[in-house]
Amino acid sequence: MEINVNDKRFSLQDSDQNRKLLWILRDKLGLIGTRYGCGAGYCGACTVHINGQATRSCVTPINSLPPNAKIVTVEGLTSDGKLHPIQQAFIELQVPQCGWCMSGQMMTATTLLNKSPNPSRTEIRNTMKNNYCRCGCYHRITKAIELAATLKND
Amino acid sequence: MTKNWKLSRRKFLIGFGTVTGGIAVGIPFLLPYLRRQAFQFLSQGGPPSGNIDGDPQLWFEFTNQNLLHINVTKVEMGQGAHTALGQLAAEELEVPWENVRVFQAGTLLGPTDSFGTGGSSSVSGLFIPLRQLAANYRFMLTEAAQEHLNSTVILKNGVFADTNGNELTLNEASLLEREWIAPETDATLKSKKTFKIIGKSVPRLDIESKLTAKPMYSYDMKSSKNRTYYGAVARPPVVGAEMQDVDTNQAKNLESIISIVLQDNFVGVVAEDRETALDAIRAIKINWKLPKLIENDDIDLLLDPDSNKAVELKRVGDSSSSLQNSNAISAEYSTPLAATVPLEPQSSLAELGDDGIMYVRTPTQFPNQTTAAVAEAIGFDENKVDVTPTYLGGGFGRRQIAESAREAAILAIESGLPVHIGWTRSDEFLFDRFRPPTKHKLRGSINSNGTIEAYEHRQSSGDVLFSQLPAIAGSIAGSDFGATRGIDIIYNIPNLKLYAHRAKLPIETSAWRGLGLLANTFANESFVDELAFHANQDPLQFRLDHLSGETGTLVRNALLHVAKMSNWNELQQSTKEGSGMGIACCVDYGTIVAQVVQVEINRDTISVPKVWSVMDSGLVVNPNGAKNQVEGNIIWGLGSALKEEITFNKGIPSAKNFGDYQLLTIDESPEIFVELLPSDRPPQGVGEPAIGPIPAALANAIFAATGKRIRKLPLTI
Numbered sequence: 090m091e092i093n094v095n096d097k098r099f100s101l102q103d104s105d106q107n108r109k110l111l112w113i114l115r116d117k118l119g120l121i122g123t124r125y126g127c128g129a130g131y132c133g134a135c136t137v138h139i140n141g142q143a144t145r146s147c148v149t150p151i152n153s154l155p156p157n158a159k160i161v162t163v164e165g166l167t168s169d170g171k172l173h174p175i176q177q178a179f180i181e182l183q184v185p186q187c188g189w190c191m192s193g194q195m196m197t198a199t200t201l202l203n204k205s206p207n208p209s210r211t212e213i214r215n216t217m218k219n220n221y222c223r224c225g226c227y228h229r230i231t232k233a234i235e236l237a238a239t240l241k242n243d
Numbered sequence: 244m245t246k247n248w249k250l251s252r253r254k255f256l257i258g259f260g261t262v263t264g265g266i267a268v269g270i271p272f273l274l275p276y277l278r279r280q281a282f283q284f285l286s287q288g289g290p291p292s293g294n295i296d297g298d299p300q301l302w303f304e305f306t307n308q309n310l311l312h313i314n315v316t317k318v319e320m321g322q323g324a325h326t327a328l329g330q331l332a333a334e335e336l337e338v339p340w341e342n343v344r345v346f347q348a349g350t351l352l353g354p355t356d357s358f359g360t361g362g363s364s365s366v367s368g369l370f371i372p373l374r375q376l377a378a379n380y381r382f383m384l385t386e387a388a389q390e391h392l393n394s395t396v397i398l399k400n401g402v403f404a405d406t407n408g409n410e411l412t413l414n415e416a417s418l419l420e421r422e423w424i425a426p427e428t429d430a431t432l433k434s435k436k437t438f439k440i441i442g443k444s445v446p447r448l449d450i451e452s453k454l455t456a457k458p459m460y461s462y463d464m465k466s467s468k469n470r471t472y473y474g475a476v477a478r479p480p481v482v483g484a485e486m487q488d489v490d491t492n493q494a495k496n497l498e499s500i501i502s503i504v505l506q507d508n509f510v511g512v513v514a515e516d517r518e519t520a521l522d523a524i525r526a527i528k529i530n531w532k533l534p535k536l537i538e539n540d541d542i543d544l545l546l547d548p549d550s551n552k553a554v555e556l557k558r559v560g561d562s563s564s565s566l567q568n569s570n571a572i573s574a575e576y577s578t579p580l581a582a583t584v585p586l587e588p589q590s591s592l593a594e595l596g597d598d599g600i601m602y603v604r605t606p607t608q609f610p611n612q613t614t615a616a617v618a619e620a621i622g623f624d625e626n627k628v629d630v631t632p633t634y635l636g637g638g639f640g641r642r643q644i645a646e647s648a649r650e651a652a653i654l655a656i657e658s659g660l661p662v663h664i665g666w667t668r669s670d671e672f673l674f675d676r677f678r679p680p681t682k683h684k685l686r687g688s689i690n691s692n693g694t695i696e697a698y699e700h701r702q703s704s705g706d707v708l709f710s711q712l713p714a715i716a717g718s719i720a721g722s723d724f725g726a727t728r729g730i731d732i733i734y735n736i737p738n739l740k741l742y743a744h745r746a747k748l749p750i751e752t753s754a755w756r757g758l759g760l761l762a763n764t765f766a767n768e769s770f771v772d773e774l775a776f777h778a779n780q781d782p783l784q785f786r787l788d789h790l791s792g793e794t795g796t797l798v799r800n801a802l803l804h805v806a807k808m809s810n811w812n813e814l815q816q817s818t819k820e821g822s823g824m825g826i827a828c829c830v831d832y833g834t835i836v837a838q839v840v841q842v843e844i845n846r847d848t849i850s851v852p853k854v855w856s857v858m859d860s861g862l863v864v865n866p867n868g869a870k871n872q873v874e875g876n877i878i879w880g881l882g883s884a885l886k887e888e889i890t891f892n893k894g895i896p897s898a899k900n901f902g903d904y905q906l907l908t909i910d911e912s913p914e915i916f917v918e919l920l921p922s923d924r925p926p927q928g929v930g931e932p933a934i935g936p937i938p939a940a941l942a943n944a945i946f947a948a949t950g951k952r953i954r955k956l957p958l959t960i
Contacts, residue, residue: 104498112517116473121463122456124636126586127668131901134586164456176454183446183867186321186875188453189460189587189636214910221901223586223637224321225878227912229871 092154094118095165101151110154111135111146114162122163122192126221133220136193137162143200163192166199175199178237179230186224194220198234207238297425299380301354302373303332305414309401311338314348316356317365318608319449320585320638321875322930323868324365326447328373330864331366334440335377335433336413337398345448349631350614351600359609361640361754363832363928366864370926374432382430383423388416435862444867449634459634461606461645464592466661471592472501474654474664475520477510477527481894482674482751483534486510490528497523504657511650513658517665536894537749542580545746548684548701553744554721556730560738562686565697571688572777576766578956580889581678582671582896582904583755587636590665593617593651601628601655605648606635613648620649621656628652640754641676669899677889677896678755679705679726679748683766689778694788697738698774700767702730705752707759709745721745725754729763729935733798733830734771734789750891756879757931760831761938765884765956768827768939773952782826782943783811794830801837801857801920802828808916809839809855815947821845823948827936832928834860835920838877838936841913842944847960851881851913851941858917858933861924873917873933880937882907885957 090106091098092113099118111128114120114137126134128147135147138161139154154160166173172180175195185191194217201208201216208216213234222230304312313332319325325345333343348354358364381398388396394405403411452459465471479485486508494503499515500523510527514520565571591605601623607613610630618625635642647664654662666674681704690696707725722743730741775785783806790799805826806812815824821844828837841853854877863869886905890897898904938956946952951960 108516108518115462116517120456121458124460124586125462125588125665127901129668129900129902132586162456167455172455179454180446180451183444183450183871185450185453186323186871187586187635187637188321188449189585191454192456195454218908218910221586221906221908222878223584223639223906225875225882225907225912226871227878227907227909228874228915230909231912 092151092160093158094120094160095162106150106152108151109147110137110149110151110160113151114146120162120164124189124192126190126193131219131221132190133193133197134190136196136220138196138200141200141203143197163196166195173199174240175202175234175237177240178233182229182233182236184226184229184233186226190220190222194222194230198237201234202238202241206241208234297376298354299376299383299425300423302376303336303380305412305417307414309412309414310342310344311336311401311413313343313345314353315345316348316354317369318347318360318632318635318638320360320608320635320642322365322872323447323865324360325449326445326868327366327864328369329448330440330443330445331370331373332377334438335374336381338401338413340440340445342401343448347632349629350610351626351629357611359611359643360638361608361643363834363930363932367832367861367926367928370864375429378430378432379426382426384413384416387419387421390421391416391419441864442862442866444865447868460587460636461590461592461604461633462587462636462665464604464633464663466592466594469594469661472513472515472658472660472662473517473520474511474513474651474662475524476650476664477524477529478670478674479531481533481536484531487530487532493528494523494526497526501660502658503527504654506653509653511654513654513660513662521667534894535749537891539890539892542680542748542750542891545748546680546682546703547746548682548703548742548744550703550744553701553703553742556722556727556741556743558740559736560697562697562699562738562740565688565738566686566699568688571686571697572773573684573686574770574773574952574954576683576685576769576954578681578762578765580680580752581755581883581887582675582889582898583639583641583678584671584675584904585635585637585639585641588666588668588671589642589645589647590663591645591647591651592661592663593648593655594661595655595659599627601652603628603630603648603652604633605630605645606638606642607632607645607648608635608638608640608642609644612644616644616649617652621652639756640758643676643754646674668901672899672904673896675896676710676751676753679707679746679752681726681759681762683762685766685770687770687774689774693778693780695734695736695774698732698736699740700730700732701742701744702727702763702766703744703746704759704762705746705748705750707752707754710751710753725758727763728758729760729829729831730767732767733794733828734786735791735795736789757831757934760829760931760935761880761883764827764829764935765938765942768829768936769942769952769954772825772827772939772943772946776946786826786828794835797835797859798828798830798837801835801859802826804918804920805837805839805855805857808857808918809841809853811839814841821948823944823946825940825942825944825947827940827943829932829935831932831935833924834858834927834929834932836933836936838933838940840937840940840944842941842948844945844948844960849885849945849958849960850911853916854913854937855916856918856933857920859920859922860929860932861922861927863919863929864926866919869919869929870917872929874915876931876933877915877937878907878912880934881911881913881941883956884938884941885911888957
């Protein structure tokens with residue numbers, strides 16, 4: 090079987106069917122940008138896009154993927170070496186501390202920006218509330234999403 | 244003479260010795276006195292300071308492109324230490340910031356560090372030693388360049404130039420064949436007004452990598468030469484359980500299992516992939532002999548602030564008579580067990596090199612301790628084990644020892660393969676080294692001038708740092724100086740007594756961000772608010788009235804500044820129902836923090852719309868990075884004040900994942916306003932102090948809003 094990640098096709102073995110997408114991405118495909126935080130869907134560090142929806146890859150078995158699912162990971166945010174506006178904004182505001190949650194934060198934030206190009210504070214807080222940041226960078230995450238919205242509109 | 248400094252491992256020491264307390268042994272009748280002296284020394288002196296190899300060529304290397312590579316001993320866990328240390332060295336070596344790269348030293352190669360990373364001390368402790376080393380190297384390189392060019396040179400932007408237009412890069416100078424001798428007297432450090440990089444908010448060196456999926460954390464590590472295999476280890480149902488018998492029959496038959504390792508009280512497997520390894524561990528049947536199962540009450544009863552075993556930390560005047568009179572008030576405060584839970588669960592990669600050295604990549608704040616643990620586990624000499632920390636997905640005190648390093652090394656030795664072992668989230672919770680619970684009894688009285696006449700704080704806490712020290716150190720010191728951090732009073736009080744009781748708990752407790760700072764400041768700064776109310780005075784003015792001396796002036800400035808920022812005088816008077824403002828402050832490792840919290844109460848829901856924070860931490864090497872630390876500490880402080888709590892039931896902690904232990908989330912976070920005060924003092928601690936005042940400031944705000952004084956964390960209405 091094959092999966093489509095960041096517009097590339099990868100072959101998997103039959104025995105991978107029951108494996109979680111997170112570990113296939115990290116240990117098998119080497120896409121380590123998707124992080125493991127809790128393995129139970131609470132913290133959001135493993136968030137990827139599946140057909141445009143923010144999804145917890147740590148609780149997503151390979152055999153549950155929709156046919157021809159398009160998976161995008163944080164590695165897929167960058168195209169032709171150009172950083173995505175969300176990455177630019179997170180760098181500009183020096184958001185991360187330890188950084189472990191940041192891929193998940195950005196993957197959730199990009200689905201919000203796709204749906205709502207100029208999100209309100211309330212929309213940001215409601216959408217991002219299931220992405221934990223243990224270092225406590227919430228203040229900057231909020232501001233960086235607002236900044237990314239302006240970069241995106243340019 | 245060719246350069247081969249990397250392995251020379253010469254040990255000139257620059258800087259100060261490690262703080263050990265300087266306590267004499269065997270003079271029992273002097274013990275109370277010595278204990279007070281030790282407390283005073285530690286509470287004022289701060290954490291262990293810089294103590295570094297004095298060989299500049301271990302620390303600084305130049306590339307052919309004349310980039311400066313700095314090998315640092317401190318680990319980067321998000322606090323910005325790598326960048327700030329890079330700034331110190333680049334400043335003295337006159338290297339443009341864009342040419343600076345920072346690398347992590349391992350325990351076998353590069354410079355060493357007798358301490359580790361913690362206590363908010365990486366930058367403040369190395370501020371002089373690392374700059375001195377860089378300045379001395381600049382002096383050595385300048386001499387070499389002058390000799391080579393046979394003229395006087397000036398160093399600018401990483402290049403030496405003489406008046407004839409001859410140039411020599413720092414790299415070229417460093418490659419000159421000569422006998423490199425350190426100057427007999429230290430070279431002159433740059434003066435503050437000539438700083439170009441120190442004090443600037445240069446972008447952190449690790450941020451872009453962290454946002455673009457670079458492999459840099461322990462969980463990302465793979466063998467660079469060979470296929471990486473994955474390990475898992477059987478864990479007891481409760482801490483302290485012992486293995487009785489083990490049945491591996493079912494696990495053996497699983498596909499893609501490489502080996503099963505059985506040792507004394509240790510069962511591990513190595514498999515081709517991580518999930519198989521975990522499946523195999525689950526398939527191994529183990530009978531465990533259980534220890535006595537701990538209940539929360541067992542822990543609670545051991546916390547005894549009134550214990551006659553409590554150690555007197557400080558005594559000023561005589562508080563006893565004043566505390567007996569009718570004007571005295573008393574209160575009891577408590578804080579619960581809390582989990583550290585960095586967001587990246589710990590993991591380690593271990594691989595035996597062809598050179599017979601065990602190479603370990605692991606997220607540890609204390610590489611020396613981890614090296615010792617690995618060496619012991621696999622029967623190697625410590626000089627055959629290299630522990631090189633990765634970037635840490637959070638530290639917060641939990642990464643003192645990375646247990647997974649030991650586990651990976653055992654599996655790597657036994658299987659002969661490179662093995663990566665990653666802890667699960669439930670491993671992190673069940674085998675955490677928790678923040679100890681505390682209880683506090685406070686008494687105070689007000690005199691006829693409306694100021695504090697007498698004050699007494701009796702504290703009882705589980706171990707913080709004693710768990711890491713030899714027993715003898717504990718019995719001499721009597722109190723755990725990690726647990727008492729923050730208990731000292733910043734106010735001028737004529738009669739004062741501080742006591743600490745060490746509760747020997749049947750569970751593992753250890754360092755948690757700021758150690759005792761949060762609990763002790765919660766008690767002190769809430770109780771001072773109670774005294775202000777008792778004296779019928781404004782909480783801000785009451786504090787100001789008790790401040791004197793050098794530190795007192797700094798605290799006063801910080802309080803007045805935060806009051807102005809938050810419009811304290813006006814907003815505090817606002818009578819909007821269910822809303823209130825609270826103020827609190829602390830002094831921690833030379834850093835002064837003053838904070839105001841605004842609270843809104845809606846039925847039983849506590850929300851915090853805004854927090855204002857002022858910090859005076861001396862000269863700040865990277866202001867934007869320091870502000871990020873303050874913001875993070877505010878979220879930590881609020882999380883502890885409102886949510887974080889672990890209890891024990893039948894020997895098991897109450898959480899094994901985030902469903903049972905909720906962190907503060909973005910929708911609960913306040914708008915945060917941070918200002919750093921300018922200062923002529925040298926750098927002080929930055930990574931932790933701002934966690935101190937938050938819970939008290941919030942409790943004080945809740946009192947202002949509702950008239951209810953809440954003395955127990957987490958705060959509930």
